[in-house]
Amino acid sequence: MNVHCNLLITESSENSGGWTVTLQLKNVSINLHAVSLSFLQKLLEFFRETLNNSAYRDEESKPGYFRTMPEKSCDLADYFQTHLSIVKDGEFDDRYFVRLSLNKDNSVTFTLPGKDMINALEAALEQAIEDWL
Numbered sequence: 001m002n003v004h005c006n007l008l009i010t011e012s013s014e015n016s017g018g019w020t021v022t023l024q025l026k027n028v029s030i031n032l033h034a035v036s037l038s039f040l041q042k043l044l045e046f047f048r049e050t051l052n053n054s055a056y057r058d059e060e061s062k063p064g065y066f067r068t069m070p071e072k073s074c075d076l077a078d079y080f081q082t083h084l085s086i087v088k089d090g091e092f093d094d095r096y097f098v099r100l101s102l103n104k105d106n107s108v109t110f111t112l113p114g115k116d117m118i119n120a121l122e123a124a125l126e127q128a129i130e131d132w133l
Contacts, residue, residue, distance in 0.1 A: 005120035007128050009037070019132075021080075025117075028110060030100065032080050037132050039079035043086060044125040046074040047096075050088045051118050058090030066090065086112075094118060 006024040012033065019034045050056045050072065058066040072088040083101035094115040101107040112118060 003116045003120040005117065005124050007121070007124035009034075009128055009132055025112075030098075032082065032084065034079050035081070036079050037128075039076045040125050040129050040133060042079075043074055043076065044122060044129065046086065047118055047122050047125075052093045052115065054093060056088050056090065057093065083107075 004024070004026040006022075008022040008024070010020045012018045012020055016033075017035075019037060021032050021034045023030045023032075056069065056072050058069070061067050069088075069090065072090060074086040076084040076086070083099075085099045087097045087099060089095040089097060089111075096112040096118065097109055098112060099107060099109045112121065
């Protein structure tokens with residue numbers, strides 16, 4: 001499967017410093033201002049730990065109720081000027097959700113579906129770490 005995934009980083013030209021991080025997927029592009037690039041390693045480690053790891057599958061505590069697993073979420077808010085988190089889907093071993101919260105009442109969530117997408121994103125993270133850290 002041919003998966004489109006680019007991670008572009010440029011130094012910010014603004015006085016505030018930091019970097020502009022652009023994530024380009026097949027149907028979506030996100031531009032964010034990062035105050036630190038340490039998120040690259042944190043996110044790569046999160047994918048490596050959780051991808052295809054059945055320990056991160058949701059378990060029913062009783063019929064129709066599932067336990068909450070905070071370890072399934074990678075909170076990246078400290079690295080950006082907005083709240084951004086990547087959440088492991090507990091139903092499938094290879095699906096994640098990207099949650100971008102603009103404020104407490106407005107957010108956007110989309111899916112990173114399947115192992116091919118995550119592998120492409122891991123490769124992009126590895127290249128960015130090599131180039132920038």
